[in-house]
Amino acid sequence: MEKKIQVVLVGAGNRANVYASVSLEYPEKMQVVGIVDPDPVRRELMRERYEVSKENCFESVDAFVKREKFADAVINGTMDHLHVETSIPVLEKGYDLLLEKPFAVNEEEMNRLTEVAKKCGSKVVIGHVLRYTDFYRAIKDRILSGEIGKLISIETCEHVNYHHMAVSYVRGKWRSEKLCFAPMLLAKSCHDMDIMLWMMKETEPMAVASFGADFQFGPHRKPDGAGTRCMRDCPFVDECIFSAKTNYLATERWLQYVWKPLEGYGELTREMKENSLRTDNPYGKCVWDFERDGNVDHQTVIVNFANGATGSFSMIGGSAKSERNIHIVGTRGEIKGTFEDSRYVVRRMAPSTEAGYVEEVYDLGAKGDTIGAKGGHGGGDEMLVLDFLDYLNGNPPSVSCATLEDSAISHKIVFKAEKARKSGSIEKLS
Numbered sequence: 143m144e145k146k147i148q149v150v151l152v153g154a155g156n157r158a159n160v161y162a163s164v165s166l167e168y169p170e171k172m173q174v175v176g177i178v179d180p181d182p183v184r185r186e187l188m189r190e191r192y193e194v195s196k197e198n199c200f201e202s203v204d205a206f207v208k209r210e211k212f213a214d215a216v217i218n219g220t221m222d223h224l225h226v227e228t229s230i231p232v233l234e235k236g237y238d239l240l241l242e243k244p245f246a247v248n249e250e251e252m253n254r255l256t257e258v259a260k261k262c263g264s265k266v267v268i269g270h271v272l273r274y275t276d277f278y279r280a281i282k283d284r285i286l287s288g289e290i291g292k293l294i295s296i297e298t299c300e301h302v303n304y305h306h307m308a309v310s311y312v313r314g315k316w317r318s319e320k321l322c323f324a325p326m327l328l329a330k331s332c333h334d335m336d337i338m339l340w341m342m343k344e345t346e347p348m349a350v351a352s353f354g355a356d357f358q359f360g361p362h363r364k365p366d367g368a369g370t371r372c373m374r375d376c377p378f379v380d381e382c383i384f385s386a387k388t389n390y391l392a393t394e395r396w397l398q399y400v401w402k403p404l405e406g407y408g409e410l411t412r413e414m415k416e417n418s419l420r421t422d423n424p425y426g427k428c429v430w431d432f433e434r435d436g437n438v439d440h441q442t443v444i445v446n447f448a449n450g451a452t453g454s455f456s457m458i459g460g461s462a463k464s465e466r467n468i469h470i471v472g473t474r475g476e477i478k479g480t481f482e483d484s485r486y487v488v489r490r491m492a493p494s495t496e497a498g499y500v501e502e503v504y505d506l507g508a509k510g511d512t513i514g515a516k517g518g519h520g521g522g523d524e525m526l527v528l529d530f531l532d533y534l535n536g537n538p539p540s541v542s543c544a545t546l547e548d549s550a551i552s553h554k555i556v557f558k559a560e561k562a563r564k565s566g567s568i569e570k571l572s
């Protein structure tokens with residue numbers, strides 16, 4: 143008989159809400175029984191949504207852990223640089239943990255959390271949602287079946303479209319390492335490094351190199367005559383591809399980020415939004431006015447594996463369409479696909495055929511990148527939570543489950559890749 147898992151949300155923001163919404167869909171499997179967030183507006187919004195009692199709402203983790211343990215697990219959706227300091231006390235209190243990625247922002251933090259989790263014996267799962275999508279799971283299963291032989295090479299890339307790039311990595315919360323402590327490769331692409339290592343699990347990474355730069359942002363690239371705020375004083379407001387007016391008012395993209403300053407004001411009118419973008423909303427500022435602090439908008443990482451296989455990953459911010467591609471070559475065949483198309487092809491060597499190979503196309507039907515609580519990350523968000531609940535119910539971790547130890551390998555690659563990019567070196571992993 144499965145137990146209903148009771149969870150406390152630490153950091154009651156966008157991501158915690160996405161995960162917590164599984165409790166509304168499957169009330170027999172999960173219940174939100176506590177909330178920890180210093181922001182009173184967020185605390186109250188989530189308290190009402192999940193019908194949590196006032197006495198189980200806390201301003202800080204310190205206050206929360208002073209109470210006797212009253213739930214099974216914590217879902218930690220704080221920002222990147224707070225993950226370790228807000229997770230250690232809850233692990234020490236005996237809670238299991240679903241922790242957002244990146245779980246640490248440097249190697250020292252990463253080792254500290256890994257040691258504490260080991261000592262406490264808690265179950266810790268990291269939010270690598272892509273592993274749970276039909277697309278990546280199907281490819282993983284084909285590799286495990288051995289049908290393409292031993293893996294020689296894996297090439298992956300992530301194209302981050304121009305409006306996502308601007309809202310998150312130029313204007314937004316991840317715009318500067320000084321602000322969020324996570325470079326774009328960690329904040330955005332630790333998922334992709336995780337996918338690479340998950341697919342290549344039969345071997346281990348040995349060395350990494352990386353190149354990257356900022357190609358199109360920063361004050362020195364600001365077009366002549368551009369204003370300070372799109373909707374206040376910019377003559378290019380209707381033609382600029384990054385215009386706040388076009389992206390956030392006309393098409394209402396990225397609501398969860400752009401209207402955070404107006405949270406708690408109830409239903410927002412167009413006038414309130416326009417006024418916010420014209421005055422103090424950071425998303426209303428000229429995209430070129432943000433200091434870049436050494437951040438990149440595109441980066442390539444190459445990895446050498448212990449068995450001689452190689453891997454490459456490119457993150458390219460500023461494309462027209464967001465897209466993740468993968469191409470894996472093995473000694474008996476290859477797999478190639480695009481996540482957003484939910485489609486991949488398997489080619490097997492067949493010397494007796496005219497082409498020299500046979501090919502099968504697999505169309506999984508679902509769109510890979512729908513935004514929303516349930517469909518988020520191609521359904522991966524919900525599947526991850528359900529799998530976490532299963533794990534807490536005593537079932538063994540699934541093939542997709544990213545434990546702390548698993549995730550630590552991909553985090554380490556990112557830290558080394560950043561070192562390699564900044565110093566022009568080749569970094570060894572051991």
Ligand SMILES: NC(=O)c1ccc[n+]([C@@H]2O[C@H](COP(=O)([O-])OP(=O)(O)OC[C@H]3O[C@@H](n4cnc5c(N)ncnc54)[C@H](O)[C@@H]3O)[C@@H](O)[C@H]2O)c1
Nearest residue numbers: 153154155156157178179181184219220221222242243269
């Ligand atoms: N898995 C994914 O695909 C995915 C996608 C987007 C974001 N993320 C990650 O999820 C995390 C959260 O992102 P978000 O957009 O939901 O952020 P958010 O800003 O919406 O939420 C963070 C919340 O933490 C609260 N907070 C701040 N300090 C706190 C503290 N000391 N204790 C408790 N709560 C505190 C804030 O008030 C806020 O409500 C980030 O690490 C981000 O990188 C993961």
